[in-house]
Amino acid sequence: MRLSLRLRPVCGALLAGLLTQAQATTHALPEFTALVAENGPKVVNISSKQRPLPAKRFPGVPTPDLPDDSPLQDFFRHFFGDQGDPGDAPGDAEQGRSLGSGFIVSADGYVLTNAHVVEGADEIVVRTSDRREFVATLVGSDKRSDVALLKLDAAGLPTVKIGSAKDLQVGEWVLAIGSPFGFEHSATAGIVSAKGRNLPSENYVPFIQTDVAINPGNSGGPLFNLDGEVIGVNSQIYSRTGGFMGLSFAIPIDVAMDVLEQLKTKGRVSRGWLGVLIQDVTRELAPTFGLPQPGGALVAQVLPDSPAAAVGLLPGDVILRYNDKEVATSSALPPLVGTTPVGESARLEVLRKGKPVRLQIKIAELPDEDQSDDGSDDKGAGAPEGKPNRLGMVASDLRADQREQLDLERGGVLVERVKEGPAAQAGLTAGDVILMLDGQDVADLAGFNRILEALEPGRSVAVLVERGDGRMFYAVRIPKP
Incomplete structure (x- = not known):
């Protein structure tokens, strides 16, 4: 009894302290209701909405009568198309619908959203929070940034306040409003996890x-800071399930607004272009x-007739x-170049064979994406056998037909086989074409062997390889004897 009497004041003080701490923590959390x-x-x-394909049947294919929610419906649609009912007239099938979000950027009806939300649409319907519906006109869209601009026939619409992502800090609170799975005007909050992320399919957006x-359904919706300013356009998620897994990516509003202005004024987007293929400098490559x-x-490659070729940029340059901005990784360069106005000059600081080089380059316009890949990668069929060199691989001179296939006029040797050894450990594979070794161009097999034999054991050297396109x-690493 005495023990409990002595503990009682201590417990009371402890409880009071915890309550005070909890209240302080509660007050420190952001308040989103007004926003x-x-x-x-x-x-x-x-x-x-997209127009459906005409209803059709496939003779001889048994198609059981399945309920609409059966998982086998997707199987038959995938392999046999949307068959419809024999009595349906063409066009009777329900149109496909793609749900997304957007936000109003001007009172006269301009709406910003994602390009993938409206891609291939025959009709775009925009619904506001007061249940009004508008058939929107697509002003333009840009696949590279995943931004699209719509126009509504309306006036006096409420507009968002446009901010900037330049001063955004990692750890800062942000809020998204959108229509996930069609649940309109849903609000979710979190923090900024990172800035300047580059995704494999989007080289020109620092997400x-x-x-x-x-x-x-959230795609195209706004990302707000605590001041109520739009600082991003929600675009993508990383997921192994199709649902949210804690990794969301938004287009910086600065990028989106630049695209908006170009779409508004000329209906298309132009970007700066150097004409180089680049890669990261790894820990192994750095020395x-x-x-x-x-x-x-x-x-890794300088494209012919490009601005880079005109000023003498070379493979192996870093x-x-x-323009006085640090290029910490290869992914940092495309957004810097892409946002440079076409025709302007830019300053490059380059490391070439260990020595600094400064170049002035005139930026050209990024060409349309090349669709000419023929998918062929057979570079070494019928190659003769040989003895592996000190890298553990067999190389040979390129035949005339192989050069024609590779569009390579001169230089290079073909990797025929790769056995266990330094080449395999570095990632070289059969079919690769070696163009440069330790900073020296490879003219032919004899030249390659001379360079290789002269290399000091224990050193790491850079090998420039052409693979595919x-x-x-x-x-x-050159092995020791």
Whole structure:
């Protein structure tokens, strides 16, 4: 009894302290209610409709009568198409609908959303929070940034406040409003997880990564900061399930607004272009190019008749700065170049064979994406057998037909076989074409062997390889005897 009396004041003090701490923590959390109330009416729901294919039957294919929610429906649609009912007239089938979000950027009806939300749409329906519906006109869309601009026949619409992502900080609170799975005007919150993320399919957008819950239907919706300013356009998620897994990506509003202005004024988007293929400088490659640590964008290929070719940029050059801005990784370079106005000059700081080089380059316009890949990768059929060299591979001179296939007039040797050894450990495979070894151009097999034999054991050297339609450097360590 005495023990409990003595403990009672201590417990009371402890409880009071915990309550005070909890209250302080609660007060430190952001308040989103006013932000949602103010900006909810400025966010819209977007439905896009596509014309269905004519209903058709496949004679001889047994198609059981399945309920609409049966998983086998997807199987038959995938392999046999949308068969419809024998009595249906063409065009009777229900049109496909794609749900997404957007937000109003001007009172006269301009709406910003994602390009993939409206891609292939025959009709775009925009619904506001007060249940009004508008058939929107597509002003233009840009696949590379995944931004589309719509126009509504309306006036006096409420508009969002446009901010900037330049001063956004990792850890900062952000809020998304959209229509996940069609649930209109849903609000979700989280923090900025990272900035300047580059995704494999989007080289020209330095994405904002957040942990805000984003799901299908949120695409094209706004990402707000605590001041109620739009600082991003929700675009993609990383998911293994199709649903939210804590990795969401938004297009910085600065990028989106630049695209908007170009679409508005000329209906298309132009971007700056250097004409190089680049790669990251890895830990293994860094010392081979005279770098104390990984950094910069390593030039693997200079395209002919490009701005880079005109100023003498070379494979093996490492671009360290662009217009006085550091290029920490290869993914940092495309957004810098892409946002440079076509025709302007840019300053490059390059490391070439361990020595700094400064170049002035005139930016050209990025060409349309090349669709000419024929998918052929057979480079070594019928090659003769040979003894592996000190790298553990067999190389040979290229035949005339192989050069024609590769569009390679001169230089290079073909990797015929790769056995266990330094070449395999570096990632070289049969069919690769070696164009450069330790900074020296490879003219033919004899020249390649002379360079290889002269290399000091224990060193790591850079090997420039053409594989498929691209070129890349690999770091190969010369084995000791």
